[in-house]
Amino acid sequence: MEVAVIQKKETKLVPKLRFPEFNEGWISNLLGNVTNYTKGFAFKSDDYKSEGVRIVRVSDLGVNSIKKDIDKVFVDTVFSKSHGKYLLHKNNIIITTVGSKPEMIESAVGRGIFIYENNQGLLNQNMLKFENIDSFDNGFLQGIINSKRYQYFIKGIARGNANQSNITVKDLLNFKLNIPSLPEQQKIASFLSTVDTKIQQLQRKKELLEQYKKGAMQQIFSQKIRFKPALSEVEGREDDRSDYQDWEEKQLGDVLTFISTNSFSRNDLNYEEGEVYNIHYGDIHTKFKSNFHLSSEEVPFINSNISLSKISDEKLCILGDVVIADASEDYNDIGKAIEIINTNNQKIVAGLHTFLGRDFENSTIVGFKCYLFQTDYIRKQIMRIAQGISVLGISKKNLSKISFELPCKEEQQKIADFLSAIDNKIDKTVEQIESTQQFKKGLLQQMFV
Template sequence: MLEDYKKGIMQRIFSGNLRFKDAPGQPYPDWEVRKLGEVASFKVTNSFSRENLNYESGEVKNIHYGDIHTKFKTILDLKKETVPFVNPEISISRISGENYCQVGDLILADASEDLNDVGKCIELVNLNGFILLAGLHTILIRPLNDIFFSGYLGYLFASKIIRLQIQKEAQGSKVSGISPLRLKNISIPIPSLHEQEKIAEFLSAIDAKIAAIQTQLNKTLEWKKGLLQGMFC
């Protein structure tokens, strides 16, 4: 229920039908709309496979596109999520520091057999002191400084208004793919920074509520499982 509520609210927010107001109750300025290629740059990613990654040890972490599809939440905090390391024997010397992930970057999965999943995206909000790379079948997008509030773009790219644009730009038959060149054509609504902050905090609060309910549900299921086992031992 809350997931459906969130989807509906996101549609209303990012289409401009639901607007926030400032503290005195006045509306924020009208939104600007610009192409993604005007407000962000695209960085180089690597092609490390699963065989090049591990969860035990290393100095550098790496985002695999499969984890974007199946594991990671929209807003990625390395303090809260488990991200694999690049195997120690794999050299990253050819990767420029400019292409290391930074807080505020977006990482998109550039391909999927399901058109609905192509371009699925995460925003990085905390690297937790690690060097992080964007890996196989990903696109690394770096927004211009001082234009976007933390979390806004992550939620925006999960919204229907952006998802439909990405699906329109995607190419391929059996496997759909999106390229940086075509992503540059995506139209990005840009509210004021203060309104972006309210949007990001509001949607983050919904996510926190969803997570709390899921945690409670898991505990209830475990309690029920233990109760049944005790009854029939």
């Protein structure tokens, strides 16, 4: 009997990383035994109003928060009072019972959303909200929900296909979790909340920088804001610092000559080895920055068993070239473009469903065109010339006719320098967000059993 007792003590549940004032073992229990929950209500579309109290639907949820910049639905304030049990309160947790497979994080079934503020709305169907109770800390529970063990559990109980999966409440409540004392729960929750606050602050900073850039671009390309020559450009005479010359009306065909591209599919590419990098239109849609630096992008090679004899030197991308996606399933990505800023002295070609535009007349500076293609004025024209039903496409002929106004090269340089400085700040903020998220991930692996 004594041996059995010793074995039990040796295997008591404790995390790898722990606050020093706690030393008791953690206790195993089921989620359903330590929480109280409320199922969302099936609000009818007939009850929806243009204002009032918001209805929070599954489609309103992001990875870890309720989306704000989407079309919202409401119910009348008086009507909402009779459905008060579905109101979301600060420190509640929402868990979805429908969604995509757990691997698809943005819309995954079973993901948990922590509510940081009151007055977020009423909970719609296909979700649960875990209530605030005195004996269990929801901040601690949210840490468990973010853990790999919980995500693995959801993967095991999810049913359905990749796009539409579901979990039952019964299966969810059978999730086994390991729990410390309430004071230790609260300490862990408080610490993780501090990390989350840091992440939220950085995300807000990124949003504000992106809004500032968007506003600045609108002002610059509508010429409501103009750059002036530096004193050094006018021999130091302040009275000679007039505006640069007027912008010239152009069409894209006046500036860019289009060079033929290849049609290699994903099966013809790899990320391990090769002589020539290939820019695929799908990567322009999803991951490449508009100011393309090879050294900071993950670009596939053309497979070594494919002949490169038809790729002449002229078809290799050079600095200042613009690579444009000529096909997309939606208007947001059709005609999306990147400008080659750095090749790292490597061979790069434009691939499937792309146009390669080159400024043979040298009328633009390197780093300006990537911003030109982001302007609302050009984006709207590209959307108008896009054709197709399930897949949209644009032609070189119509693209060449898109009109715009072009500043002199000196002003282009100032515009590019100004906007790239904002992009650099955004990139650094993204790095801080990713670093802090990685730090949190490490904590979750070590602070929970």
